[in-house]
Structure formats: structure tokens, C-alpha cells
Amino acid sequence: MPLPTVNLDDRRFDDLIAQARQLIPQYCPEWTDHNTSDPGIALLEIFAWMTDLMLFRVNQVPEKMFIKFLDMIGMQLDPPRAAVAPVTFYLAAAPTEPLTISAATEVATVRTEVTEAIVFSTETDLTIYPPNLKAAFTGNALGENTFTIHDLERLGVLGHKIAVFSAEPVPGDAFYLCLEHNHGAHVLSLLMACEVAGGAGVDPKEPPFVWEVWQGSLNRWSTCTVEYDGTLAFNITGEVILRLPSMAEEEFFGERGYWLRCRITSEQNYAGYKVSPDIESLRVESRGGTVSGRHGVVVKQEVLGRSDGNPGQKFKLLNSPVLFLDSDEDVILSEVPGAAPHIWHSVADFADSSANDYHFQLDHQSGEVTFGPALLQPDGTVYRFGAVPEPGATLKVRRYLYGGGVIGNVPARALSVLKASIPYVARVINHAPALGGRNSQTLDDAVTRVPHVLRTRTRAVTADDYEYLAAQVDGVARSRCITPNVSSSAGQASFPGQIRALDVQPGQVSMVVLPRIEVPVGRIAPDQLVLSAELRASVQSHLDERRMVGTTLEVRPPQYAWVSVSALMRVPVGSSRELKAGVQRAALATLYRYLNPHTGSASGQGWPFGRPLYLSELYSLLRSVPDSDFVEDIQVFLSDPGHADSRESVGPQLLLPPQGLIVSDLHTVRVE
Known part of the structure; x- marks a missing residue:
């Protein structure tokens, strides 16, 4: 059984008052009025309150001793973890040359009277390139060898137009655009002059196509996010604004480049094209780009102080808690006039450091920097655990990042403020919520780790x-x-x-x-x-x-088992189209969340290794979607990532080996 928590003194305010009242006759027998209105009793209550506070502090001593014991066995509280969110910068005008937004650019939430702004910093440089359209093709669903080459030079010439799809569009037909440069993570605008009502019969709110980019490797074609379709599915002149994922170079139709396509899908809820829409002109522009942002503020070239030449020196950063350290960038420089600076690297401890190792230790929570100590040996020599900065050397931190915590898990569209104006940048937004923020580890959490540490003792x-x-x-x-x-x-x-x-x-x-x-x-x-x-x-x-x-x-x-679920759900008779669309979105979100190695299963902690998938649990899962009536049919397929045609039907259960994990591929939900 666990050891009980020990209090050095378990007396509280009421106990102290009662004990003092019992001692009054012994030390002051003439004091006979023991009512609360008596001034003497009031003084006793004041002294009892002060003593209670003092005893409370005394009882904290075991906890502080426990922290020291944890430190002795090498246990440290984990520092906070910063949330991460994709941040999209929108330009005021289409660039004519590459535009770079530097790393460590700060974006934040709106500051209010009661809350401070939450600041994120971009992790890498973002370079936005002006697009150069090399070629355009219409590919037929029959195969890659069946395609039409479009003459881009004649686009815009009066009377000339190109068909987006084949004469009788079928699922699988696609309109391909070959770009010269990599526009992954870009926001692109396709400005098109379309023949009016050329694609009549389709619902612009539910167009029968998807925009995709080629990613190569395992992903193949990946879906783009359509921010705005001013052409109403190729029916009027307007622009289409797309947010692109990453891209890879590939050769199709004898042309090598970076590929964007518009493909007619087979999962159409509404009517498709009877004839192909036509385009009379086409221009592609860059409107922005997306980069990863991390909750925290980057500090560069902060001066710690001057070295006095003694071992074990301690300095403190101006900001804390400090997030992860990059071994190449987040270093300390010791500068002495007339000499080259020394570079000091962070280590977890000084156990393996010698007198010639330029090492320091950082307490992420407090921001305290410690240099190697020195110990006196029995023979009178001094052993140094790490080098000592020269006397008078200026110590400077090249870079570090501070921040983190659950407060950084902001919702989508919360990051909308640029901390400093950037030329040609009009606005910024995060289209997805920030995830991954975590507070510093608590002492209670560390206590649960102690048995593991003592049992393993760093041995497997x-x-x-x-x-x-x-x-x-x-x-x-x-x-x-x-x-x-x-x-x-x-x-x-x-x-x-x-x-x-x-x-x-x-x-x-x-x-x-x-x-x-x-x-x-x-x-x-x-x-x-x-x-x-x-x-x-x-x-x-x-x-x-x-x-x-x-x-x-x-x-x-x-070993990932990529699973595609095809479901037919029913809603009450007479339900609106908006309600059906809402049920479909909720059902898809539920499937992607449940069949997920990171957030899956009923616990939400990720799909367990080797756990089978049962068809019956999917019925129960989708039945819980709000506004749904019942689930009529569910089919589960093992698929090849990104290829709906390459799949194998699964029976009432999908068995997995111990190293197997369930991952969602493309799910299809029909709501009727």
C-alpha cells in the first residue's frame, strides 16, 4: 500500500482555540468570561489564526523534501509544451516576384480588457512565389493516354475557348494545370472567364468536383480547400480561391511540373454536368501562404551577464518558461574582447561533462542557467564537470523561445493580429484550431512516474x-x-x-x-x-x-490498416437540405476522429495497438450523430491510401496483429 501523507502538526484553528480555552483556568484562574465577545477570546482567536498559518507552512516541508528526493534520482518536471497551428498570411496584391515572410514573425489573438494577447511565432520562412502556368490538359477517366492538350497562348483570344472536361463528363474526368514552381501551402487564385451557364444543372453549393494537388509518395492526390468559388462551378466569370497542401514534382502527359487538377467525383449527392463547361480565359495568381506557428515568443541575443570565473555560476533568463532548445540555434556565447567566442550547448546533467566540455544546464520552468560545478577530490585536486566561462566574459543567449501551455490551444480564426506590419501582407488568420498545448507537469504527475523510474533505472x-x-x-x-x-x-x-x-x-x-x-x-x-x-x-x-x-x-x-467506411444514414422525412448536409459533416467528423491512431477509440487517446474493429461499433457510433434517424447500412473496406478503387471489403470484424493500428482513409456518408 502507498505510504500515507505525513503532517508534522495536524492541529487546526479549532483545535488551537479549544486547547487555549482549557489552559485558561490553569494560568489565569481569575479569567472567567470565556464568551466570544470577550476581548481576551478575540486575542486568542487572532493568535490561533496566526499559528494555524504557521503550521500550514510547516506541513509543506515534507513536500519540499519530496521534491528534493525527486531531484536526487534525476526526476525533473516536464516543461510546458507549445500549441501549434497553421497560420495563413493573405497578401494585399498578387506578387510579381518571390516574397518572403521571415521565421519568428509574430501573430496574436485580439487583446481585450480582461485577457492578454496570445502570441504565436512562425517556425520557418514562408516564401510566396508568383505562379507560372506551363500547360493545361483535360484528362479522360479512361486513362492517362486519353487526354486533350489546351493551347494557353490562345486563351483570351476572342472566340477561343477550352472545354474543362470531356464532351460528356463522367466521374474521373479532370482538368489539369501544370505549374512551374512548387506552390505547396500557397493560397492561389484562379481567375476565369467562363461561358455563362456553360455548366448548367449543377448545384454551385454542392459542386460535383474536387480540387486536388499531386503530393507524390503515399499521398498521391490530396484535396485542396476551396475558400471561395465565384464562378459558381464554372457557370459565370469569376475567381476560385484555393488553399493548397504540400506539392511534389511529377511528370504527366509528357510535361514535368507541379500539378493542380479539378476532378469530377463519383460521390455526387446532386446532379452532375450534362455537358462540359467552357473557359474563355484563365490567369493564376498567388494570394498568400500558410506556415506553421508555435505558441511562444522568440528572444534573440539576450545578455545573461558577466562571468566571474567561478564554477557553478547561475544566471537567469528574463523570460520563462522556456520551451524546447534547438541544439544548433539555442546556444550560449561567451565573448571576450580580442578572442573568438565560445559556444556552449545545453545538457540534461553534468554527469558526463569534463573540464573541456562547453556545457550548461537549463531549468525550463524558472529559466535558470547553470554552468558546470567543481568538486574537491580526496587527493586535493579539483574535478570540473564542464568548462568554466572565463572571468569577465560576456554571456549571451543566441536565441530561445518562451511560452506554451494549454492557453495556447486557441480556436480557429482566433489568430488575426500581426504584431508588426509586414509589407504587402493584408491580414492573417488560422483556419484550424491550435493543438498540442500543455502546462508544466505537476508534482502529482511526477509522483506517478517515480515507480517507473525506480523500476527501470534507465534499463530496459x-x-x-x-x-x-x-x-x-x-x-x-x-x-x-x-x-x-x-x-x-x-x-x-x-x-x-x-x-x-x-x-x-x-x-x-x-x-x-x-x-x-x-x-x-x-x-x-x-x-x-x-x-x-x-x-x-x-x-x-x-x-x-x-x-x-x-x-x-x-x-x-x-502496420497501418487504412479503413474506408461507406455509410447510408436516414433522417426524418421532410428534413431540409441544410440539415442533411449538417448530419453528413458531423458523421464524417465522427468517423475521422474515432478511426484515428492519435485520437481514436472511445477513450480518445488513440486506437489501441492490435485492437480489432467491429462493424457493430460503427453502427452505434453513427447512431449517436445528432438529428439522424437511423443508420441503414455500413460497409468497411481496407484501402490503399488515396485510392478508393483499390480496396477490399471487410466482414463483421477486422482483426489486427499486435503492431496494427486503424487509420481513416476516405470515408463516404450518404444522408437521405
């Missing part, structure tokens, strides 16, 4: 040890250790498609690692779930130092 023996230690590596969301016993029991099961159990031999350990992503909502792009070589190497190195001698370790990604 059991499967739980491997999973606990792997979770300490930055960038790891979750992990699963597959041992020979686990793999042998799973190897007897039968799994659909290309899903197979791992063959782990005795003496081997297979570590399955799910990488952390910044915004795990909606459909996750397949390349975000790829285990990068850097993260794989970090986990491998971290565990190699702690595994048992003779154990072979393999770090690998999970």
Missing part, C-alpha cells in the same frame, strides 16, 4: 520498460514492444489483405513507434505517419544504451 528489461523509455524520446506519440511470446500467439491468426503478424525470434525485440503529429484531426496524410529516419535513429540510440546485452533491437513503424 521487460516490454513495459521498453515502451516507457521509448515514450521519453521527443517525437514519439505511442509505442508498443513486440516480444517473441506476443508475435507467436498472433502468428496463428488470419488477417485480411496484406496485414501480417511480425515474426520475432527469441533474443529479439521489435519496437513499434507511432510518430507524433501536430494536428491529428480529420484525414491524416499518409506521409505524416511515416517514421522518419531521424526519429527512428533517436529511439534506436536511446534504447541501445539501456537494453540488455545480447538483445537485438529493431525499431519499426506500425
Whole structure:
């Protein structure tokens, strides 16, 4: 059983008053009026109140001692984590040359009388390029070899027009635009002169097409976000404003470049095109770009002070808490006139530091910087754990980021203020909510980690040890250790498609690692779930130092089961089109949230490794969507990411091996 919390003195205000009243006859027998109206009783209550406060402080001593004990075993409270959000900058006019918005540009929420502004800083430079349209094609659904080349030079000539799709449009037909430069994360405007009512018969609010860009790798074609369609689905002259995801260069129709296309979909709720709409002119412009922003403020070239030449010097940053440190950028410079500056790097502790190592230690919570101490040895020599800054040297922090916490989890469209004006930038907004913000770890949370630390003692023996230690590596969301016993029991099961159990031999350990992503909502792009070589190497190195001698370790990604759900839902008779659309959006959001390795399952903590998916639970899940009447039919398919045609039907349950995880591919929900 756990040890009880100890109070050095458990007396409280009422106990002190009662004890004082009992002592009155002994020390002052002539005092006979013990009512609360007596001035003497009032003095006793004042003294009892002061004593109660003092005892409260005394009882904090065990907690402070506990913090010191945690420090002695190497336990530190985790610093806060900063929320991340995509931030979109909109330009006042289309640029004629590349425009760069520097990293560390600050955007914020609106400051009010009761709340301070919440500041985000961009993580990388954002360069917005003016687009150059190289070619345009109309591709037929029959295949890549069936296409029409459009003459861009004649666009705008009176009487000349091009057909967007084939003469009799069918699902799969597409209008392709080849761009010279990479316009990933750009906001593009397509200004088109369309033949009036050329695409009559379609609903502009529910157009029968999607805009996509080529991403290559696993993603293939990825959907763009349509901000505005002034052409009413190619029916009038206007502009289409698109927010593009990342792009990759590829060759189609004999032309190499970066590709944007408009594809007729098969999931049409309403009537499609009877004939192809026509375009009489087309111009592409850049209107902005999107970059990742992190909750925090970047500080550069902050002076810490001057060194006095003694070991163990301590300095304090002006701002805290401090977020993660970049090993290349977030360093300390010690400058002495007439000499080259020394660069000091951050370390977790000084245990492995010698007198020639330029190391410092940072307390992220308080912002305190500590240089290596020195200890007197039995033979009279002094051993230094790290170099000591020269006397008189000016200590300067090149860069650091402070902020973080749950306050940074702001909703969509909350970041709308530029802290400083930027030429050609008209406005800024975040179209998605900021996620990932977390406060500093509490002492209670640290207490729960103590048994793990004391049990593992930085050594990996059991499967739980491997999973606990792997979770300490930055960038790891979750992990699963597959041992020979686990793999042998799973190897007897039968799994659909290309899903197979791992063959782990005795003496081997297979570590399955799910990488952390910044915004795990909606459909996750397949390349975000790829285990990068850097993260794989970090986990491998971290565990190699702690595994048992003779154990072979393999770090690998999970085996993802990409699932597409096709559902038919019913709403009450007479429901409006808006209600049907709302039910459809809610159902899709529910599916993407539930069938998710990061936010999935009923717990919301991510789909458990190896947990099967049952068809019955999807019926229950969709039945909970507001305004729905009942769920008529659900089909589940195993699919290839981004390819709805390459899929295999799944029965009443989808079995997974221990390293398997469910991931949402493209879901389809019809509401009638």
C-alpha cells in the first residue's frame, strides 16, 4: 500500500482555540468570561489564526523534501509544451516576384480588457512565389493516354475557348494545370472567364468536383480547400480561391511540373454536368501562404551577464518558461574582447561533462542557467564537470523561445493580429484550431512516474520498460514492444489483405513507434505517419544504451490498416437540405476522429495497438450523430491510401496483429 501523507502538526484553528480555552483556568484562574465577545477570546482567536498559518507552512516541508528526493534520482518536471497551428498570411496584391515572410514573425489573438494577447511565432520562412502556368490538359477517366492538350497562348483570344472536361463528363474526368514552381501551402487564385451557364444543372453549393494537388509518395492526390468559388462551378466569370497542401514534382502527359487538377467525383449527392463547361480565359495568381506557428515568443541575443570565473555560476533568463532548445540555434556565447567566442550547448546533467566540455544546464520552468560545478577530490585536486566561462566574459543567449501551455490551444480564426506590419501582407488568420498545448507537469504527475523510474533505472528489461523509455524520446506519440511470446500467439491468426503478424525470434525485440503529429484531426496524410529516419535513429540510440546485452533491437513503424467506411444514414422525412448536409459533416467528423491512431477509440487517446474493429461499433457510433434517424447500412473496406478503387471489403470484424493500428482513409456518408 502507498505510504500515507505525513503532517508534522495536524492541529487546526479549532483545535488551537479549544486547547487555549482549557489552559485558561490553569494560568489565569481569575479569567472567567470565556464568551466570544470577550476581548481576551478575540486575542486568542487572532493568535490561533496566526499559528494555524504557521503550521500550514510547516506541513509543506515534507513536500519540499519530496521534491528534493525527486531531484536526487534525476526526476525533473516536464516543461510546458507549445500549441501549434497553421497560420495563413493573405497578401494585399498578387506578387510579381518571390516574397518572403521571415521565421519568428509574430501573430496574436485580439487583446481585450480582461485577457492578454496570445502570441504565436512562425517556425520557418514562408516564401510566396508568383505562379507560372506551363500547360493545361483535360484528362479522360479512361486513362492517362486519353487526354486533350489546351493551347494557353490562345486563351483570351476572342472566340477561343477550352472545354474543362470531356464532351460528356463522367466521374474521373479532370482538368489539369501544370505549374512551374512548387506552390505547396500557397493560397492561389484562379481567375476565369467562363461561358455563362456553360455548366448548367449543377448545384454551385454542392459542386460535383474536387480540387486536388499531386503530393507524390503515399499521398498521391490530396484535396485542396476551396475558400471561395465565384464562378459558381464554372457557370459565370469569376475567381476560385484555393488553399493548397504540400506539392511534389511529377511528370504527366509528357510535361514535368507541379500539378493542380479539378476532378469530377463519383460521390455526387446532386446532379452532375450534362455537358462540359467552357473557359474563355484563365490567369493564376498567388494570394498568400500558410506556415506553421508555435505558441511562444522568440528572444534573440539576450545578455545573461558577466562571468566571474567561478564554477557553478547561475544566471537567469528574463523570460520563462522556456520551451524546447534547438541544439544548433539555442546556444550560449561567451565573448571576450580580442578572442573568438565560445559556444556552449545545453545538457540534461553534468554527469558526463569534463573540464573541456562547453556545457550548461537549463531549468525550463524558472529559466535558470547553470554552468558546470567543481568538486574537491580526496587527493586535493579539483574535478570540473564542464568548462568554466572565463572571468569577465560576456554571456549571451543566441536565441530561445518562451511560452506554451494549454492557453495556447486557441480556436480557429482566433489568430488575426500581426504584431508588426509586414509589407504587402493584408491580414492573417488560422483556419484550424491550435493543438498540442500543455502546462508544466505537476508534482502529482511526477509522483506517478517515480515507480517507473525506480523500476527501470534507465534499463530496459521487460516490454513495459521498453515502451516507457521509448515514450521519453521527443517525437514519439505511442509505442508498443513486440516480444517473441506476443508475435507467436498472433502468428496463428488470419488477417485480411496484406496485414501480417511480425515474426520475432527469441533474443529479439521489435519496437513499434507511432510518430507524433501536430494536428491529428480529420484525414491524416499518409506521409505524416511515416517514421522518419531521424526519429527512428533517436529511439534506436536511446534504447541501445539501456537494453540488455545480447538483445537485438529493431525499431519499426506500425502496420497501418487504412479503413474506408461507406455509410447510408436516414433522417426524418421532410428534413431540409441544410440539415442533411449538417448530419453528413458531423458523421464524417465522427468517423475521422474515432478511426484515428492519435485520437481514436472511445477513450480518445488513440486506437489501441492490435485492437480489432467491429462493424457493430460503427453502427452505434453513427447512431449517436445528432438529428439522424437511423443508420441503414455500413460497409468497411481496407484501402490503399488515396485510392478508393483499390480496396477490399471487410466482414463483421477486422482483426489486427499486435503492431496494427486503424487509420481513416476516405470515408463516404450518404444522408437521405
